[in-house]
Each structure stands twice: as structure tokens, then as C-alpha cells.
Amino acid sequence: MKILHVLDHSLPLHSGYSFRTRALIEGQKRRGWTPVMMTTPRHRQGGPNPEHVDGLTFHRAPSPGPLPLLGEIRATRRKAAELIAAEKPDIVHCHSPVLTFLGARGAAQAAGLPIVYEIRAFWEDAAVGNGTGREGDFKFRLTKAMETSACRQADAVGAICNGLIDDLKRRGIAEDKLFTVPNAVDLTQFGTPEPRDEALAARLGFEGAEVIGFLGSFYDYEGLDELIAAMPSIRARRPAARLLLVGGGPMEAALKAQVDALGLSDCVTFTGRVPHADVPRYYSLVDILAYPRKPMRLTELVTPLKPLEAMAQEKLVVASDVGGHKELIEDGVTGTLFKAGNPQAAATAVSDLLAERESWPQRIQTAKRWVAEARNWDRTVANYAPVYERLIDRRRS
Structure with a gap:
């Protein structure tokens, strides 16, 4: 099984996001799966493309040019399409924020591939938390609507905890496509x-x-x-x-x-x-x-x-x-x-x-x-197996 992971950023940048990604990818490799990783233009640290870090390879979508959000989405879509053509993955797996999904969705649909969207935090809540947004303002409501729309369009939606899953249910996301992939420790x-x-x-x-x-x-x-x-x-x-x-x-x-x-x-x-x-x-x-x-x-x-x-x-x-x-x-x-x-x-x-x-x-x-x-990573990664298998079987049928 080959999975294309679309990420906001990655190693060598140090963050909880990049460390979680490394743990998930290494867990998937231990199961015999083949993960392929790419980042959106939000990974702004210069380096080679592709970049090899700690035994993992990350492909980089290029700079978006003068139109930040639209440019990021287009650059992500082009890179995702390129990797889909070259690597022939079975699944496209996007990790929040929603720009990863908006970028990769078109490439996945064009190739007839199922797409998973995994939420580590809602983008609108993260903006409030880091001081770049205010709860309830126009930007907050717009971002929330984008996240909700992505969850409705995705073939399966994962989240790192029950709090996020419960919020998705309140938004009307179908329960049968929700699953948890909790944080863990190596x-x-x-x-x-x-x-x-x-x-x-x-x-x-x-x-x-x-x-x-x-x-x-x-x-x-x-x-x-x-x-x-x-x-x-x-x-x-x-x-x-x-x-x-x-x-x-x-x-x-x-x-x-x-x-x-x-x-x-x-x-x-x-x-x-x-x-x-x-x-x-x-x-x-x-x-x-x-x-x-x-x-x-x-x-x-x-x-x-x-x-x-x-x-x-x-x-x-x-x-x-x-x-x-x-x-x-x-x-x-x-x-x-x-x-x-x-x-x-x-x-x-x-x-x-x-x-x-x-x-x-x-x-x-x-x-x-x-x-x-x-809370070990092998147990967390095992939660992907029935989701991936169901989506691949549905595509084949």
C-alpha cells in the first residue's frame, strides 16, 4: 500500500507537527506500507528538493508567487499531481490545516484516488490560540466554513482526539467516516x-x-x-x-x-x-x-x-x-x-x-x-488500516 501524505511543513523544522509526522510515517513503514511525503509552500525553510532528513524524503511544493493563498493551493495541486503520476499511490492523505486538502483535492479527484483529511487542530482555533485571529470574527467564520467543507468532501476524516471528533459530529459530518488517530509517544x-x-x-x-x-x-x-x-x-x-x-x-x-x-x-x-x-x-x-x-x-x-x-x-x-x-x-x-x-x-x-x-x-x-x-505509535498507526482498506476496496469495486 502506497500513501501520498500532504503536509503543511516537516523536518528539519522542529515542531510538534513535524515530530508527529515523523512518528506516523515511521509507524507506517514498520507495517510494510510505502509513504510518500510532500509539503505545501508553507514549508518556508530553504533546502534541496527533495530533501532527505532522518532517513525520510520530503518533496517540496514550490513558492506560490504573488498570490499567497490561491498560489499555495495551485502550487500544492501541481506538486501533488506530479507525485501521483510518478509514484502511483493508492491513497492521498492530507494533514491539516485545510490548505493541504484544498491543494491536493483536485489532483486526487483527477486520478480517481480516495482522499483522507486528518485534523490535528482546527485552523480557526489555532489562529486564536497563537494570537493571529479572534474567535467569531469574519476570518474565524470563513476558516471554520472551509474546514467543515473539506470534511464533508473527504472520503474519511481523522482527528487526534475525541474533542475534535465530537465537534465534527456537531457540524454534521457523517459519523461513519470519522476515526481517531491519537497522539502517542516513542x-x-x-x-x-x-x-x-x-x-x-x-x-x-x-x-x-x-x-x-x-x-x-x-x-x-x-x-x-x-x-x-x-x-x-x-x-x-x-x-x-x-x-x-x-x-x-x-x-x-x-x-x-x-x-x-x-x-x-x-x-x-x-x-x-x-x-x-x-x-x-x-x-x-x-x-x-x-x-x-x-x-x-x-x-x-x-x-x-x-x-x-x-x-x-x-x-x-x-x-x-x-x-x-x-x-x-x-x-x-x-x-x-x-x-x-x-x-x-x-x-x-x-x-x-x-x-x-x-x-x-x-x-x-x-x-x-x-x-x-x-499511547504508543504502532497502536495509533493501526487505526489507519481499516480506513485505508475500506477506501481502496470501494475504489476497486
């Missing part, structure tokens, strides 16, 4: 945590500290301002507590200003972005990984990848009770949930867990066992 990459990096701990002044950490992008919806606001209460109960923020993003300057205004510079450490290879060193210092996401459509509907990685790394997880977290975390069993949007609730959850060190080993092992059994 335990060969995350399942063997590194020992505590004492040299790094000394450099950061973390000897004897109880470290609460966040590693990722600093978007407003992540709620890091509320985690910082919780630190005075946490410190009142746990004087050795320190907050480690690894990464960067649009909220970085505001977060640093908040730390200065609250007089927390002695207990909040910003590292900036670090090389991907060094991320495990910072993980090794953290006792509790915190995910204080704010309540909004994006966080209520979409499950993040980071808490799963934290569980695989044998780290305690504390998170807000938005819908995306509740799909991943069983409160008191695999992690701790607190009321979203409530810094005091976050402070209580973190402080209580720091005071219950005797419960840590059992919780850590329970969470890691759940990830290993229920």
Missing part, C-alpha cells in the same frame, strides 16, 4: 530518562531545589502567566520551589516583565530556546512538569503531546482541567488536574504534590505503563 526516544545533570543544576542554581518545569512554546493559551502568578503561594509552602521555563515565543517578554514585577527573579529561570539534543538534560532537573492551559476552544478540544512525553520521561504531571488534558490525565492516578484559569488552584495542586513525595513512585510507574500500553 518510548525508544523518551522511555529512558537521563540521570539528573548535576552540572546543569549547579549552573542554574538548582542544588536542593524542588523544580517545577515547562518546556515548550510560550503562547498565551499555555497559561504560563497563571503559573508564575501561583509561585508566591507555592513558595510560601515550599521555600525550595523553583520554576524552570525552557523555550520561547510570543509571550516571553510579557512573562519576564511579570516575573520582575512580582519580584520572583530569584525563583523563576528562563533558559531561552535550547538545542533539541539538550532538552533531555533540562527534563532531568524537573520534579513536576506543569501544563496550566487556559480554557478556550483550542485547549478544550485538542490534546497536547507534551504531557505524554512527560509521563514517558517518568515525570509527575500537573495540568489544568481543560478538555484536552482530561482526555490524557486521570486525576490522582496518572497526574493531577486543577481548575483551569485559577492560579490559586494551581498553587495548591503543585504544593500538595511536592509534599506527597512518598506517592511519587507509584504514580510515575502507573502513568508510564499507561503510555506504553495505550
Whole structure:
């Protein structure tokens, strides 16, 4: 079975999107399938075409020229048609946002191929989450209509979690063409945590500290301002507590200003972005990984990848009770949930867990066992098999 995957962007760019893609593609290869990968013009990092990264080959649609959206769609369609003619795939599989589908749809239809559309987040919600859109405005409604239309036209529609599937049902998408392909973790990459990096701990002044950490992008919806606001209460109960923020993003300057205004510079450490290879060193210092996401459509509907990685790394997880977290975390069993949007609730959850060190080993092992059994990539990739087979059988008949 050969599948043409149409992607927004890919490696060598580092993002949750590109890492998920790599895991899915490698899982498909282990099943004996033949994935072919292309990106739309939204992959703007220069490089060879095709580009070979980590044993995978990515074909690139060219720059769209002077008409951004229309040009992207046309460039994607031409590249998809070229690869369909050369590779003779059985399925065209588009991964959100909707521009991938709009570009590849015509090429797939011309070749008589079934087309799958897989949603990792709705484009309109992602725009609100990263600060480039507002919920309910014209752009939001237009984008939502485009996503809904794509789902109606696709032969099958996948989504990474139940929150998205439920929203699609409310939009009137036929239930019999919906399927889930949940986020997962590669335990060969995350399942063997590194020992505590004492040299790094000394450099950061973390000897004897109880470290609460966040590693990722600093978007407003992540709620890091509320985690910082919780630190005075946490410190009142746990004087050795320190907050480690690894990464960067649009909220970085505001977060640093908040730390200065609250007089927390002695207990909040910003590292900036670090090389991907060094991320495990910072993980090794953290006792509790915190995910204080704010309540909004994006966080209520979409499950993040980071808490799963934290569980695989044998780290305690504390998170807000938005819908995306509740799909991943069983409160008191695999992690701790607190009321979203409530810094005091976050402070209580973190402080209580720091005071219950005797419960840590059992919780850590329970969470890691759940990830290993229920959220591994081979299990996720297996969800494609009946969908692909049904669409190919329908085409043949």
C-alpha cells in the first residue's frame, strides 16, 4: 500500500507537527506500507528538493508567487499531481490545516484516488490560540466554513482526539467516516530518562531545589502567566520551589516583565530556546512538569503531546482541567488536574504534590505503563488500516 501524505511543513523544522509526522510515517513503514511525503509552500525553510532528513524524503511544493493563498493551493495541486503520476499511490492523505486538502483535492479527484483529511487542530482555533485571529470574527467564520467543507468532501476524516471528533459530529459530518488517530509517544526516544545533570543544576542554581518545569512554546493559551502568578503561594509552602521555563515565543517578554514585577527573579529561570539534543538534560532537573492551559476552544478540544512525553520521561504531571488534558490525565492516578484559569488552584495542586513525595513512585510507574500500553505509535498507526482498506476496496469495486 502506497500513501501520498500532504503536509503543511516537516523536518528539519522542529515542531510538534513535524515530530508527529515523523512518528506516523515511521509507524507506517514498520507495517510494510510505502509513504510518500510532500509539503505545501508553507514549508518556508530553504533546502534541496527533495530533501532527505532522518532517513525520510520530503518533496517540496514550490513558492506560490504573488498570490499567497490561491498560489499555495495551485502550487500544492501541481506538486501533488506530479507525485501521483510518478509514484502511483493508492491513497492521498492530507494533514491539516485545510490548505493541504484544498491543494491536493483536485489532483486526487483527477486520478480517481480516495482522499483522507486528518485534523490535528482546527485552523480557526489555532489562529486564536497563537494570537493571529479572534474567535467569531469574519476570518474565524470563513476558516471554520472551509474546514467543515473539506470534511464533508473527504472520503474519511481523522482527528487526534475525541474533542475534535465530537465537534465534527456537531457540524454534521457523517459519523461513519470519522476515526481517531491519537497522539502517542516513542518510548525508544523518551522511555529512558537521563540521570539528573548535576552540572546543569549547579549552573542554574538548582542544588536542593524542588523544580517545577515547562518546556515548550510560550503562547498565551499555555497559561504560563497563571503559573508564575501561583509561585508566591507555592513558595510560601515550599521555600525550595523553583520554576524552570525552557523555550520561547510570543509571550516571553510579557512573562519576564511579570516575573520582575512580582519580584520572583530569584525563583523563576528562563533558559531561552535550547538545542533539541539538550532538552533531555533540562527534563532531568524537573520534579513536576506543569501544563496550566487556559480554557478556550483550542485547549478544550485538542490534546497536547507534551504531557505524554512527560509521563514517558517518568515525570509527575500537573495540568489544568481543560478538555484536552482530561482526555490524557486521570486525576490522582496518572497526574493531577486543577481548575483551569485559577492560579490559586494551581498553587495548591503543585504544593500538595511536592509534599506527597512518598506517592511519587507509584504514580510515575502507573502513568508510564499507561503510555506504553495505550499511547504508543504502532497502536495509533493501526487505526489507519481499516480506513485505508475500506477506501481502496470501494475504489476497486
